Amino acid sequence: MAIADETDLTTYCLQTAEKALAASRVLATVSGQAKNDWLRASAAALRESSDAIAEANARDIANATGYGLTDAQIDRLRLTEDRVEGIASALEQIAMFPDPIGETIDSTVRPNGLSIQKIRVPLGVVFFIYESRPNVTADAAAICVKSGNAVILRGGKEAIHSSQAIVQILQEQAAQFGIPKDALQLVSTTDRAAVGHFLKLNQFIDVAIPRGGEGLIRRVSEEATMPVIKHFDGNCHVYVDQAADLEMAVRVTINSKCHRYGVCNAAESLVVHEAVAEKFLPMIATALAEKGVEIRGDEATCKMLKSAVPATEQDFGEEYLGPIISVKIVADIDQAIAHINRYSSKHTESIITESLAASRKFTTQIDSSAVMVNASTRFNDGGEFGLGAEIGISTDKFHARGPCGIEALTSYKYIVMGDGHVRS
Amino acid sequence: MAIADETDLTTYCLQTAEKALAASRVLATVSGQAKNDWLRASAAALRESSDAIAEANARDIANATGYGLTDAQIDRLRLTEDRVEGIASALEQIAMFPDPIGETIDSTVRPNGLSIQKIRVPLGVVFFIYESRPNVTADAAAICVKSGNAVILRGGKEAIHSSQAIVQILQEQAAQFGIPKDALQLVSTTDRAAVGHFLKLNQFIDVAIPRGGEGLIRRVSEEATMPVIKHFDGNCHVYVDQAADLEMAVRVTINSKCHRYGVCNAAESLVVHEAVAEKFLPMIATALAEKGVEIRGDEATCKMLKSAVPATEQDFGEEYLGPIISVKIVADIDQAIAHINRYSSKHTESIITESLAASRKFTTQIDSSAVMVNASTRFNDGGEFGLGAEIGISTDKFHARGPCGIEALTSYKYIVMGDGHVRS
Numbered sequence: 001m002a003i004a005d006e007t008d009l010t011t012y013c014l015q016t017a018e019k020a021l022a023a024s025r026v027l028a029t030v031s032g033q034a035k036n037d038w039l040r041a042s043a044a045a046l047r048e049s050s051d052a053i054a055e056a057n058a059r060d061i062a063n064a065t066g067y068g069l070t071d072a073q074i075d076r077l078r079l080t081e082d083r084v085e086g087i088a089s090a091l092e093q094i095a096m097f098p099d100p101i102g103e104t105i106d107s108t109v110r111p112n113g114l115s116i117q118k119i120r121v122p123l124g125v126v127f128f129i130y131e132s133r134p135n136v137t138a139d140a141a142a143i144c145v146k147s148g149n150a151v152i153l154r155g156g157k158e159a160i161h162s163s164q165a166i167v168q169i170l171q172e173q174a175a176q177f178g179i180p181k182d183a184l185q186l187v188s189t190t191d192r193a194a195v196g197h198f199l200k201l202n203q204f205i206d207v208a209i210p211r212g213g214e215g216l217i218r219r220v221s222e223e224a225t226m227p228v229i230k231h232f233d234g235n236c237h238v239y240v241d242q243a244a245d246l247e248m249a250v251r252v253t254i255n256s257k258c259h260r261y262g263v264c265n266a267a268e269s270l271v272v273h274e275a276v277a278e279k280f281l282p283m284i285a286t287a288l289a290e291k292g293v294e295i296r297g298d299e300a301t302c303k304m305l306k307s308a309v310p311a312t313e314q315d316f317g318e319e320y321l322g323p324i325i326s327v328k329i330v331a332d333i334d335q336a337i338a339h340i341n342r343y344s345s346k347h348t349e350s351i352i353t354e355s356l357a358a359s360r361k362f363t364t365q366i367d368s369s370a371v372m373v374n375a376s377t378r379f380n381d382g383g384e385f386g387l388g389a390e391i392g393i394s395t396d397k398f399h400a401r402g403p404c405g406i407e408a409l410t411s412y413k414y415i416v417m418g419d420g421h422v423r424s
Numbered sequence: 425m426a427i428a429d430e431t432d433l434t435t436y437c438l439q440t441a442e443k444a445l446a447a448s449r450v451l452a453t454v455s456g457q458a459k460n461d462w463l464r465a466s467a468a469a470l471r472e473s474s475d476a477i478a479e480a481n482a483r484d485i486a487n488a489t490g491y492g493l494t495d496a497q498i499d500r501l502r503l504t505e506d507r508v509e510g511i512a513s514a515l516e517q518i519a520m521f522p523d524p525i526g527e528t529i530d531s532t533v534r535p536n537g538l539s540i541q542k543i544r545v546p547l548g549v550v551f552f553i554y555e556s557r558p559n560v561t562a563d564a565a566a567i568c569v570k571s572g573n574a575v576i577l578r579g580g581k582e583a584i585h586s587s588q589a590i591v592q593i594l595q596e597q598a599a600q601f602g603i604p605k606d607a608l609q610l611v612s613t614t615d616r617a618a619v620g621h622f623l624k625l626n627q628f629i630d631v632a633i634p635r636g637g638e639g640l641i642r643r644v645s646e647e648a649t650m651p652v653i654k655h656f657d658g659n660c661h662v663y664v665d666q667a668a669d670l671e672m673a674v675r676v677t678i679n680s681k682c683h684r685y686g687v688c689n690a691a692e693s694l695v696v697h698e699a700v701a702e703k704f705l706p707m708i709a710t711a712l713a714e715k716g717v718e719i720r721g722d723e724a725t726c727k728m729l730k731s732a733v734p735a736t737e738q739d740f741g742e743e744y745l746g747p748i749i750s751v752k753i754v755a756d757i758d759q760a761i762a763h764i765n766r767y768s769s770k771h772t773e774s775i776i777t778e779s780l781a782a783s784r785k786f787t788t789q790i791d792s793s794a795v796m797v798n799a800s801t802r803f804n805d806g807g808e809f810g811l812g813a814e815i816g817i818s819t820d821k822f823h824a825r826g827p828c829g830i831e832a833l834t835s836y837k838y839i840v841m842g843d844g845h846v847r848s
Contacts, residue, residue, distance in 0.1 A: 399823040
């Protein structure tokens with residue numbers, strides 16, 4: 001899979017992108033029925049090919065220790081029969097979603113009789129850069145093709161053999177449904193320089209979507225010449241209002257913080273109204289202690305909780321991705337909103353309150369992709385939102401925000417019908 | 425208006441952007457009623473201040489020759505009483521549009537009872553860089569504030585005094601409606617370096633919108649660290665199909681090409697089906713000759729038309745913005761589509777045909793922001809589309825495409841309501 005030299009690599013990337021653009025032009029005309037039939041045929045083929053997939057996966061597993069993967073990472077890499085079944089049924093679920101392409105988003109007839117329709121179209125070509133879990137390869141190919149986009153898949157080297165096996169199976173099913181093989185291409189080199197080459201090719205690629213660690217995402221954002229759908233991190237907050245049901249506040253905080261530590265929609269910071277702090281802090285401290293979570297509190301928190309460690313300024317901006325939470329006490333909801341808008345990643349924030357006024361103020365003024373009322377931050381997720389597969393979560397406000405499903409991979413065009421209309 | 429040195433300029437730009445962000449936070453909570461009242465009060469104030477505006481405008485006109493402006497450019501710069509009335513009534517028209525902010529774009533209740541709403545919100549802070557016409561200053565301020573965005577206006581130096589007078593009047597009306605003065609700031613220095621400083625400030629500015637010559641737009645696109653709404657140029661095509669009404673084809677082609685030469689939605693290229701070329705070309709050649717438009721044709725065109733000049737490869741990609749048109753003869757509609765998708769700016773293309781099949785094929789396969797059927801390319805315009813004021817036209821597929829009105833300046837967020845929901 002190594003490519004001889006830099007010139008060859010540049011040519012390889014250019015040709016891959018050119019093939020993707022050509023395939024996207026054909027794919028834009030493929031019917032929803034054909035795309036869904038392809039997804040179902042691919043699911044069946046994956047089930048029938050579980051031996052071939054297992055063999056490819058075994059090669060990745062054999063290399064994993066050499067790549068320095070932890071046991072947990074190796075486990076995520078492993079494709080059991082159950083997991084292949086999971087991949088296959090995910091494709092079948094995507095097939096059940098309505099086809100987005102050609103949908104009339106808006107329409108109007110102008111006073112002069114011109115009829116104007118706003119029609120949903122694919123973005124074109126997606127460059128998807130992601131980490132090692134091989135199920136992501138199938139998911140991303142499915143969601144891109146379903147939305148009429150050609151995709152260039154750049155998966156982690158750790159899963160390269162598994163991903164190749166999966167893409168080959170999906171490609172083999174494509175031709176019979178009029179889908180060009182090049183609509184889904186897996187980058188065949190693991191050379192890191194390839195990413196840089198693709199990021200320059202904005203005449204072919206319409207969007208880059210990096211998914212992985214913050215370092216990868218920063219690199220892609222800086223180098224990309226095309227738009228990027230991304231989030232850097234998730235410093236998510238739970239705010240316990242004066243009018244909170246404190247039992248609920250404990251339950252939601254614990255779920256937001258402890259359900260899974262390493263995910264972007266986990267809570268990293270707790271903001272508490274001073275009117276309930278004295279009652280609430282001991283309750284949450286006990287619950288967090290049971291889970292082994294360390295509290296880093298501001299001065300007021302540390303006065304009330306012996307167990308709290310003093311927080312530095314940096315703590316309030318930190319995405320711990322582990323069993324630590326920062327705690328800040330505020331005088332009122334305005335202070336809470338100001339604190340959160342200053343330190344959050346604009347990912348997910350939740351208010352716990354029984355007050356309608358407080359919930360309206362919080363949801364209006366908090367500037368984040370998802371604002372929760374009396375619900376765990378963990379619900380900011382494409383699956384939980386009912387969007388089907390998710391290609392990523394965006395904390396930007398441009399184009400797509402929050403969990404990005406099929407619609408985030410589409411654009412629109414205007415179709416204007418006249419009878420020889422000219423402008424006067 | 426000169427700022428002493430580079431450090432001062434950096435500080436000035438930073439402070440302007442910080443003030444804009446702070447103002448945008450307040451503006452996001454201002455009611456639609458208050459914004460509309462502000463627009464109407466500003467219209468009245470502009471009418472009452474026509475003397476002050478005329479005085480400021482006279483200073484710009486006095487400087488115009490020194491800046492090397494042509495007579496036509498000086499005319500566009502001039503603010504007559506009629507034009508001030510035009511600016512005022514444009515503000516009143518924007519006031520009549522529904523408020524976009526807070527609109528529920530989509531909503532769902534999940535099986536677990538969580539209710540999820542997708543709510544329209546402002547983008548935040550807009551950096552708008554534009555040419556010298558002073559009416560654009562009022563239009564842009566109005567459309568940005570109406571959509572809940574703070575705007576940093578960077579107008580051309582040629583209109584700086586007129587723009588300052590207008591912005592001051594609009595700012596004076598702001599406070600009584602709870603709109604922060606800093607929601608609309610005119611950059612007070614004409615130093616070109618200021619643009620570069622603003623383009624670095626993506627922690628404050630959510631989108632940059634350049635409007636002007638291709639050089640300005642390329643510079644902004646290259647330097648901007650935030651998303652950009654833009655089009656570089658408009659190489660728009662009219663395709664005369666085999667099944668065209670040829671009289672209509674002449675009418676629409678002449679309107680598309682000759683209605684105004686210097687605009688981005690003017691036609692620059694004519695593509696003709698070979699089955700009608702022999703009949704159509706002499707018709708259109710006569711009509712174009714009457715307007716003094718030069719034809720640059722491919723080989724087949726030159727054989728049929730003595731008056732045609734041979735086109736080079738470059739001609740087919742050219743935006744003439746003047747009385748020249750390129751002509752290409754094709755064997756079928758597929759060739760026409762391939763030619764257009766290759767050379768067009770993805771701005772506006774029109775097919776002239778009586779065939780339903782041809783119109784469906786053309787509108788599906790042409791990859792441009794607006795695809796016309798039997799209508800002039802000149803209709804790709806915010807006003808003609810009924811969008812109200814237009815901040816620009818986008819030929820990108822990301823975020824907003826085609827004419828960009830109020831909606832193009834908005835994003836959305838998810839509001840999720842639960843009853844203490846936690847994820848299992």
